[in-house]
Amino acid sequence: MPEGPELHLASLFVNRMCEGVVFTGSVKKSQVSKRPDVPFTSEAYRITAQSRGKEVRLTLTPIKSDDVKQSVKAGHSDQPMDIIFHFGMSGFFRFTTEDELPKHAHLQFYSNEKPCRVLSFVDARRFGGWQPNGTWQPDRGPCIMFEYETFRENVLTHLSDRAFDRPICETLLNQKYFNGIGNYLRAEILFRLNIQPFVKARTVLEGLLCKDKKAEETTKTEISDQAVKNAAVEPLDLLSLCHTVPLEVVKQGGKGYDPEKADYSAFEAWLQCYCVDGMKSIRDHNSRTIWFKGDPGPMAPKNSKSPKAKKRVKKEDNHDYATQKKVGEGVTKARTVKQETLTEKVKKEKVPEKQTGSKRQRIQNGKEMSMPQQNKRSSARRKSSSTEMVLQKSGHVTRQSSK
DNA sequence: CGTCCACGTCTAC
DNA sequence: TAGACCTGGACGG
Numbered sequence: 001m002p003e004g005p006e007l008h009l010a011s012l013f014v015n016r017m018c019e020g021v022v023f024t025g026s027v028k029k030s031q032v033s034k035r036p037d038v039p040f041t042s043e044a045y046r047i048t049a050q051s052r053g054k055e056v057r058l059t060l061t062p063i064k065s066d067d068v069k070q071s072v073k074a075g076h077s078d079q080p081m082d083i084i085f086h087f088g089m090s091g092f093f094r095f096t097t098e099d100e101l102p103k104h105a106h107l108q109f110y111s112n113e114k115p116c117r118v119l120s121f122v123d124a125r126r127f128g129g130w131q132p133n134g135t136w137q138p139d140r141g142p143c144i145m146f147e148y149e150t151f152r153e154n155v156l157t158h159l160s161d162r163a164f165d166r167p168i169c170e171t172l173l174n175q176k177y178f179n180g181i182g183n184y185l186r187a188e189i190l191f192r193l194n195i196q197p198f199v200k201a202r203t204v205l206e207g208l209l210c211k212d213k214k215a216e217e218t219t220k221t222e223i224s225d226q227a228v229k230n231a232a233v234e235p236l237d238l239l240s241l242c243h244t245v246p247l248e249v250v251k252q253g254g255k256g257y258d259p260e261k262a263d264y265s266a267f268e269a270w271l272q273c274y275c276v277d278g279m280k281s282i283r284d285h286n287s288r289t290i291w292f293k294g295d296p297g298p299m300a301p302k303n304s305k306s307p308k309a310k311k312r313v314k315k316e317d318n319h320d321y322a323t324q325k326k327v328g329e330g331v332t333k334a335r336t337v338k339q340e341t342l343t344e345k346v347k348k349e350k351v352p353e354k355q356t357g358s359k360r361q362r363i364q365n366g367k368e369m370s371m372p373q374q375n376k377r378s379s380a381r382r383k384s385s386s387t388e389m390v391l392q393k394s395g396h397v398t399r400q401s402s403k
Numbered sequence: 404c405g406t407c408c409a410c411g412t413c414t415a416c
Numbered sequence: 417t418a419g420a421c422c423t424g425g426a427c428g429g
Contacts, residue, residue, distance in 0.1 A: 002410040125422045
């Protein structure tokens with residue numbers, strides 16, 4: 001789940017599932033977790049969520065009781081508590097009955113219902129975590145999705161920072177400036193503008209300085225919605241795509257990037273570059289895999305090897321945020337249902353639905369930088385162009401590379 | 404079986 | 417610029 005869109009979808013999930021639900025008692029932590037205990041206990045409380053970049057904040061709010069004494073019980077909180085989560089590589093929220101608690105549910109909030117239900121933070125790899133009584137991490141910049149104007153300003157007023165000495169693909173993972181961008185987003189964003197991943201970040205971004213000054217004189221853009229509109233009208237630039245591309249993922253609903261999910265194919269079809277057959281991939285200076293097309297650019301690491309990508313297979317289990325029922329009736333999606341039928345959900349049926357059947361293949365490349373198979377008009381290529389049409393219809397022009 | 408890979412930070416030579 | 421922190425799925429033998 002772990003890039004900005006997935007964190008935001010998680011917050012939407014919590015708010016939807018927990019609306020009207022009353023939680024009770026203490027917050028339980030799994031035995032194996034090394035994360036802090038959550039010192040909160042309440043007879044009756046509600047849970048709401050908000051996201052910012054790659055963090056989610058849960059707010060536990062005790063419900064006022066007529067019985068004053070009850071709320072004063074020893075050890076019981078009458079004050080709200082914020083808990084800040086980061087998801088690591090594998091974190092997400094689920095809402096299930098008690099006996100359906102998923103494996104790796106490391107933090108659990110119990111409802112007061114008869115067959116009790118549990119909101120749990122699930123994190124197989126345990127790279128994620130939480131901070132009770134937490135605040136947004138101060139070292140993280142404004143959210144690329146919901147604090148667009150501040151995000152943009154934060155970047156453009158700090159271009160002298162040495163963070164921008166690095167290749168753009170590496171700077172895009174710097175959460176001090178790009179809070180919410182992760183490995184698949186950086187690839188998708190650079191690809192759409194045909195920006196070589198290993199061009200110096202400052203070189204790419206300093207051109208936007210004068211552009212913004214111009215805009216300042218003419219129009220005043222203050223809210224994010226406005227920025228979205230402008231982005232659709234004005235020439236696209238790297239920073240505006242850092243805003244709109246993640247929002248496209250949010251718009252799709254579901255859980256975003258989640259290969260284990262039953263209907264992962266919708267997200268997979270949205271990808272134009274990351275893990276797409278025919279694209280190149282190499283390791284950056286932090287040994288993270290960057291996917292791209294064409295020339296890597298002047299700052300590409302020497303001797304960089306390309307990791308071997310592997311195919312992924314969808315699983316039966318379905319814990320899609322979008323499809324879970326209000327009642328925690330588990331995972332009873334018929335296994336016989338075809339994937340095609342599970343993957344409609346293309347907002348606004350304006351777009352003629354596409355062949356969801358064709359599937360992208362992972363590259364099986366060698367040790368050296370992988371090159372696209374020349375004579376292999378991959379289905380991915382077709383797919384890219386059809387995806388592009390979808391995007392254009394929704395107002396997002398893509399500078400597709402169609403060569 | 405074993406090896407490689409994964410949506411992300413962290414801190415220690 | 418390496419590891420460390422972890423689990424588990426895909427693949428190869």
